[in-house]
Amino acid sequence: MCVVLGSEGAMPCLLILQMACETECRPLGVFKCQLCALTAPYSYVGQKPPDTQSVVLLEESYVMKDPFTSDKDRFLILGSRCSLCSRLVCVGPECSIFYSKRFCLPCVQKNIDAFPQEIRQDLEKRKVPSKRPASQPSSRT
Ligand SMILES: [Zn+2]
Ligand SMILES: [Zn+2]
Incomplete structure (x- = not known):
């Protein structure tokens, strides 16, 4: 472990850390949400992230x-x-919501009848804050 501070030992330790990161944290690509503007580099796709002993995700x-x-x-x-x-x-x-599988909200809205009451109510709750006209130009001259 590297707890050496302020001595010659500090430099090689930093180097090793950087090298480890280059091989381990290298992103596979950039995740881009197709509904909002979220983009972020991802390092794994699948149901069982590396370095996690007991984690199995419900979806890819x-x-x-x-x-x-x-x-x-x-x-x-x-x-x-x-x-x-x-x-x-x-x-x-x-x-999106997760209801035994992943569904994007446009698909949920299209097939809302197929979802149980609780999901519908949940969506109703989510909709409330964003019911406002995006822009209202009020230019009077
Ligand atoms: Zn999004
Ligand atoms: Zn969809």
């Missing part, structure tokens, strides 16, 4: 290492594909 997901911690077991789920239209969507509440 785009995963990145949690950049806010050095803990190897921590990762963030960015999003996954809609099981109906296979659009790539993030897990944000305005883009």
Whole structure:
């Protein structure tokens, strides 16, 4: 372990850390939500992120290492594909829901009758804050 501070030992330690990161944290590509503007580099796609012992995800997901911690077991789920239209969507509440599979919100709205009451109510709740005209030019001259 590298706890050597302020001596010659510090430099090689830094180098090793950087090299390890280059091979481990190299992103596979950039995840892009097709409904909102979210983009983020992902480092794994699938159901079992590397370095996690017991984690199995319920769906094939785009995963990145949690950049806010050095803990190897921590990762963030960015999003996954809609099981109906296979659009790539993030897990944000305005883009998709997970109901045994991943569904993007446009697909949910199209097939709302197929979803149970609780999902419908949940969606109603989500819709409320964004019921405002986007722009109202008020130019009087
Ligand atoms: Zn999104
Ligand atoms: Zn969809």
